[in-house]
Amino acid sequence: MIRTKDKADAGHPEADVSVIYTDKMKKAEYMQQHIGEEYEGVISSITSWGMYVELPNTIEGLIHVANLYDDRYYYNENTHEMVGSDLGKVYKLGQSIRVRVLDADKENATIDFVPAAIWG
Numbered sequence: 577m578i579r580t581k582d583k584a585d586a587g588h589p590e591a592d593v594s595v596i597y598t599d600k601m602k603k604a605e606y607m608q609q610h611i612g613e614e615y616e617g618v619i620s621s622i623t624s625w626g627m628y629v630e631l632p633n634t635i636e637g638l639i640h641v642a643n644l645y646d647d648r649y650y651y652n653e654n655t656h657e658m659v660g661s662d663l664g665k666v667y668k669l670g671q672s673i674r675v676r677v678l679d680a681d682k683e684n685a686t687i688d689f690v691p692a693a694i695w696g
Contacts, residue, residue, distance in 0.1 A: 600685035603635045607680035607687050614692045619671045622658050624651040627667055629675050629689055637687030639675065646694050 617629040626640040641649050647660030649667075658667040667673070675689035 597685055601682055604680045604685050604687050605682040607635060607637070607677055608682065611677050611680060614674055614676045617673055617675050617689075619667055619669055619673055622651060622656055622667065622669060624653075627658055629673055631675075635687065637675070637677070637680075637689040639673075639689045639691060643678065643688070643690045644694065646691075 615631050617631045619627050620630040620636060621628040624641070626638050626643075628636055628638055630636045641651075641658070644658070644660075647663045647665055649658050649660050651657075652659050656669055660666070674692040676692045677687070678690045679688040680686070
């Protein structure tokens, strides 16, 4: 019998997905114990639905655009930035940001952050 790691090493895409999902699920389970805590992170990706922030411990979570309460933000596809339409605040790739853990869902393997500055 081939273990999942061996399959991933052998180039089986389904094993790669399984390993990635398991990793994300375990990280979400870990972060369930840290809801409400604040961390420094770096914006690792920006999309139309929000910004992904990676913490120094490699845990990555999403700041959903709906949780950016200080302005109405839109994704600028040309510059890969999240831009506030009223106040003009700009979030950029690689930018440091302090986040608060809003939620962590083991079953869906998701972690939600909010900017700590907005939530005070």
